[in-house]
Amino acid sequence: MRNGGIGIRLATQVALPAFLSSVASSNELVLQILAPRFHNSAGINNQLFVAAVEEWKTRANQCQLPEVIIKQRAWDAPLVGVAMEVVLSAAHNQAGIARLNAAAAPHSGAFLQTLPCSSVGTRLDDASLRIAIALRLGAPVCANHTCICGVAVDSSEVHGLSCRKSAGRHMRHSALNDLLKRSLAAAEIPSRLEPSSLSRSDGKRPDGMTMMPWKQGRCLVWDVTCPDTLATSHLNKAVTGPGVVASEAELKKCSKYQTISQTHCFVPVAVETLGALGENANAFFADLGGRIASVTKEPRDFQFLMQRVSVAIQRGNAASVLGTADCGINNLEEIFYI
Numbered sequence: 292m293r294n295g296g297i298g299i300r301l302a303t304q305v306a307l308p309a310f311l312s313s314v315a316s317s318n319e320l321v322l323q324i325l326a327p328r329f330h331n332s333a334g335i336n337n338q339l340f341v342a343a344v345e346e347w348k349t350r351a352n353q354c355q356l357p358e359v360i361i362k363q364r365a366w367d368a369p370l371v372g373v374a375m376e377v378v379l380s381a382a383h384n385q386a387g388i389a390r391l392n393a394a395a396a397p398h399s400g401a402f403l404q405t406l407p408c409s410s411v412g413t414r415l416d417d418a419s420l421r422i423a424i425a426l427r428l429g430a431p432v433c434a435n436h437t438c439i440c441g442v443a444v445d446s447s448e449v450h451g452l453s454c455r456k457s458a459g460r461h462m463r464h465s466a467l468n469d470l471l472k473r474s475l476a477a478a479e480i481p482s483r484l485e486p487s488s489l490s491r492s493d494g495k496r497p498d499g500m501t502m503m504p505w506k507q508g509r510c511l512v513w514d515v516t517c518p519d520t521l522a523t524s525h526l527n528k529a530v531t532g533p534g535v536v537a538s539e540a541e542l543k544k545c546s547k548y549q550t551i552s553q554t555h556c557f558v559p560v561a562v563e564t565l566g567a568l569g570e571n572a573n574a575f576f577a578d579l580g581g582r583i584a585s586v587t588k589e590p591r592d593f594q595f596l597m598q599r600v601s602v603a604i605q606r607g608n609a610a611s612v613l614g615t616a617d618c619g620i621n622n623l624e625e626i627f628y629i
Contacts, residue, residue: 312361389521481501497548
């Protein structure tokens with residue numbers, strides 16, 4: 292998942308690193324059990340292990356063994372890296388490269404590790420989960436149709452993520468702001484959304500503000516944005532690396548709220564549609580997760596926070612995609628394979 296997959300591996304992909312790490316980790320015990328005369332042909336000296344190591348070097352394009360040979364991840368990571376390079380080299384357009392980069396960004400696949408629980412809002416319905424997986428893998432999302440804005444939409448349906456006329460395009464933004472407000476409350480920091488006491492030079496208000504100091508005696512002011520990774524205007528930057536589009540959106544937010552940042556601790560929170568975070572958003576969520584953990588004494592609160600953020604993004608993506616079709620329920624089911 293950390294390299295852009297969905298956590299489902301072939302047995303042939305994990306068999307080699309699993310065997311190598313198993314033999315290496317049990318080597319000391321094997322030598323204790325066997326008589327000294329068998330030591331030269333047992334454990335890591337076994338012919339099968341030596342042959343497996345040579346096979347691993349060939350597949351992973353490595354000349355040396357991993358530093359920690361008892362861990363399966365140490366053997367597996369180079370193999371995954373080679374597979375990732377093959378997939379990237381096979382991408383036939385900028386959108387494919389941008390999608391792969393974003394899918395491999397930290398926390399972009401956190402929704403795949405989330406326990407589905409309706410009572411805490413971490414359960415995705417079947418249609419939302421199918422759309423989330425399809426967008427992550429680049430698989431067909433829907434049948435070809437015409438968007439309500441008049442644009443012809445192909446099976447990838449990336450148009451719906453940024454269509455201004457989509458009925459669900461505001462859901463991601465609202466869901467993230469509501470999540471931030473509740474997370475701050477969990478850290479015992481009261482806040483309010485769209486404070487009327489603050490405004491930019493153009494009269495627009497930020498998304499939220501804390502009612503008590505956040506850092507250096509200043510109250511926190513945040514503003515959320517969800518740039519589309521695969522938007523045509525973003526592809527040139529998205530292909531350069533994960534989170535680049537989000538980081539650029541954060542710079543624009545800082546410029547717009549320059550006046551407010553002189554008196555408050557302003558944090559732009561940019562999360563791309565495919566889950567990649569901007570630099571400020573990443574640091575802010577880490578700080579917020581740590582503050583929640585200090586209150587609840589639960590060390591996994593940061594992971595839980597990122598999972599809820601990821602679920603909110605995927606749920607908003609599904610609403611945006613489904614909101615591009617101006618038709619009845621029956622036609623909607625046919626277009627989106629519901």
